[in-house]
Amino acid sequence: MENKPAVQPSGRFKLKYRGVDCLNCGHPLELSDKYCPNCSQANSTKKLTLFDFFEEFLANYFSYDSKLWKTLTALLLKPGKITREYINGKRLSYTNPFRFLLSLSIIYFLIISFNSEFESYNKFGSENKKPIFDLNEEFDKIEFENEEERQLALTQMDSLKINRFFKNQISDKDSTILKDPKSYFKEINTENLTRRFLGKIDFFNSIIKHDTIYYFEQGVTKFEIPENRENEMAFNLANSFVDIEKRPGTFVNSLISKLPFTTFFFLPFFSFFIWMVYIRKKYTYTDHLIFSFHNQSLLFILLIVSNLINSVFNISSEGVFILIFAIYLYKAMRNFYQQGRVKTVIKYFFLNTIFFILGIIAITILIAASVFTY
Numbered sequence: 001m002e003n004k005p006a007v008q009p010s011g012r013f014k015l016k017y018r019g020v021d022c023l024n025c026g027h028p029l030e031l032s033d034k035y036c037p038n039c040s041q042a043n044s045t046k047k048l049t050l051f052d053f054f055e056e057f058l059a060n061y062f063s064y065d066s067k068l069w070k071t072l073t074a075l076l077l078k079p080g081k082i083t084r085e086y087i088n089g090k091r092l093s094y095t096n097p098f099r100f101l102l103s104l105s106i107i108y109f110l111i112i113s114f115n116s117e118f119e120s121y122n123k124f125g126s127e128n129k130k131p132i133f134d135l136n137e138e139f140d141k142i143e144f145e146n147e148e149e150r151q152l153a154l155t156q157m158d159s160l161k162i163n164r165f166f167k168n169q170i171s172d173k174d175s176t177i178l179k180d181p182k183s184y185f186k187e188i189n190t191e192n193l194t195r196r197f198l199g200k201i202d203f204f205n206s207i208i209k210h211d212t213i214y215y216f217e218q219g220v221t222k223f224e225i226p227e228n229r230e231n232e233m234a235f236n237l238a239n240s241f242v243d244i245e246k247r248p249g250t251f252v253n254s255l256i257s258k259l260p261f262t263t264f265f266f267l268p269f270f271s272f273f274i275w276m277v278y279i280r281k282k283y284t285y286t287d288h289l290i291f292s293f294h295n296q297s298l299l300f301i302l303l304i305v306s307n308l309i310n311s312v313f314n315i316s317s318e319g320v321f322i323l324i325f326a327i328y329l330y331k332a333m334r335n336f337y338q339q340g341r342v343k344t345v346i347k348y349f350f351l352n353t354i355f356f357i358l359g360i361i362a363i364t365i366l367i368a369a370s371v372f373t374y
């Protein structure tokens, strides 16, 4: 075998640039040290040229990159293996699970925010609803003998004010409220808390829809409403409901875009159940949490890929990717917890049921919080 010639250090790694102390951490260095053994900065006293600066940036990028690729391939091709290696101490080879999940949820958030596919649901909103029956349109269809007769019919119709009724589709409840808002409000104010609060939401709902009230203080002066927390809260809720009713798609979008970040509150709860199910295994709570972080990361990767496929080919591929994830999750549980098929299947279904129940609770909380802050 031929001896390869020793590679001469080049650029800023040349021997003449080597220092006796690390410029970053002050650790004493040998002439032979290419990198500081303490902090791994390059041992070079050479001033950075623009080229060096660029090279260092790329080197950093690629070293992260190789870590990233290692994480990605291990995660994608060997379910459960990455978690086992990580908790057994092979940590520097892989990206930190929390940071990895955070990055993916940000990417996923950006993608669904840009896609905003639910905006189209706004067409079901009240803003775009046509009245069931347009009297003017019907009126134009009638053939009159002469112009005088037409005018007469028109004034008769106007005096009945039915046109306004059809146009605004004012309900019975709304018209009771609108007839005398001040005394209506005083009346509901005497009810018990729940009925009073719901009544007030109804009241503000009608006022916002059919009057010109845009913020709480306007209502205070116009309808002599006492200025307190309860009334303001009822007003804000009614206002949110009107907005949601007008543009439901926009609301669903803002809801969905919050989902990626909800996982960070959700997974710590869920991991308690995994820990309970595998209580006899010698894993700590943190180990289970890392396992759920890894699987959630994979789910985000699949959803990101699915989203990209959807926008390129104009199809909806979520179902296929959820199915892939369901199979992956089983494999990951088998490989990570090393239990037999039957036990794994039982635990798999139990944990998925818990996941759905917790998911419904989380989404309910999210919707309630979103309505309050919308």
Ligand SMILES: [Zn+2]
Pocket: 022, 023, 024, 025, 026, 027, 036, 037, 038, 039, 040, 041
């Ligand atoms: Zn150093």
